[in-house]
Amino acid sequence: MLAEQILAINVTTRKLCKNCDNGAIISQKMRLLYLVRNEVLSPKELVNELCIAKPNLTILARTMIADGLIEKMRVERDMRSVHYKITEKGTAELNRMIAELDESVAKQLQLNDKEAQKGEKKLEAAIDFLNGVE
Numbered sequence: 001m002l003a004e005q006i007l008a009i010n011v012t013t014r015k016l017c018k019n020c021d022n023g024a025i026i027s028q029k030m031r032l033l034y035l036v037r038n039e040v041l042s043p044k045e046l047v048n049e050l051c052i053a054k055p056n057l058t059i060l061a062r063t064m065i066a067d068g069l070i071e072k073m074r075v076e077r078d079m080r081s082v083h084y085k086i087t088e089k090g091t092a093e094l095n096r097m098i099a100e101l102d103e104s105v106a107k108q109l110q111l112n113d114k115e116a117q118k119g120e121k122k123l124e125a126a127i128d129f130l131n132g133v134e
Contacts, residue, residue, distance in 0.1 A: 006130070028052065028060055029069070033086060033094040036070060040085040069093055 028050060035041060035049050043061075047054050061084060064070045069090035075081040086094070106116055 006126075028056075029064060030094065030097050032060060032064065032084075033069060033090050033097070036084055036086045037091065037094060040073065040083045042075075042081065042083050046084065064090070 031050055032046060035046060041049075043054060043057055046061075047057050050057065052060075061070065061072070065072060067089075068087055070084050071087055072082050073085060075083055105111075109119075111119065
């Protein structure tokens with residue numbers, strides 16, 4: 001039952017917001033920005049985390065670089081290796097998307113502040129649990 005609820009959350013969150021990145025509440029763009037917000041990641045790491053094919057990552061990254069959201073950098077230990085990191089514009093865009101998502105979820109679920117905080121704590125516990133599952 002828990003696994004089914006997790007799957008339902010994953011599918012449902014894509015429909016919560018009509019204005020978030022062409023209707024996809026948690027788009028690949030938002031997920032990529034979220035992943036590189038605190039660290040520089042390789043294409044291989046991003047492909048694994050995003051569960052997308054490398055050609056799809058290449059197209060997504062190229063678009064996001066052109067939009068100034070992420071930048072490509074070479075790794076000192078191997079100048080052939082490329083990694084991606086977020087830009088200031090990308091950070092601002094991610095923060096905007098998160099705020100829009102937060103507002104949309106609260107509106108759709110009609111939560112007051114106390115209920116929202118309680119829900120956040122439960123989701124944090126679920127995320128901690130899922131991060132420990134291998």
